[in-house]
Amino acid sequence: MIERKEYSAGAVKMSFWFMEFRKVVGLLADGKSLAEVKKLNQKENIFAASTVARASQIYSTVSGRIRMLDESFYQVFLASDLATQKLFALVAAMAYDTLFFDFIYEVIREKMIIGSNQLADSDIRIFFKNKQQQDGKVADWTDATLIRLGRSYKTMLYEAGMLDKTGENWTILKPILDAKMQQWLENHEMAAFVNALAGVR
16 A cells, blocks of 8 residues: 655656656666666766756656555566556656645546546646645645646646647546556555546546
């Protein structure tokens, strides 16, 4: 069972970093440790980051996400198609960031359940407003932070293949979960993630 962490606005500084996620999983599957990947990143800038600080931030976030999942996922991930790999990276990001998980579970999943495929900015505002009433930490965040956070969530879902943009409108694309991925999640007490992505109660 994934432990729930304190809500964080850290996602304003983060990206989906799928290619980087895939690279690190590949290195770990080849037998490298996270400490070795960290050293490699410091020496060789394996993510082609623009600055040393950015390289370190990418490593810290991507390794943090990967640590949220049992290492048995490496082989399932590497044997999957691109769409499934992106969903695995999304699941890791959700596990790493409790507020992002709640956003997908409470907003995106609910939309899919009721058969609505439109995500409006008002949906995001209502979500944050509710969280501000429930959580003192979120209540202290500025409007600017919440706007950036909402933008970051949309970008991550877009890059994961769960959102599409036409003009000003965002459309939710319900993913088809790969059976092996679904089974892996259910076997690791992550059925809530299956429900969040598949849009089921």
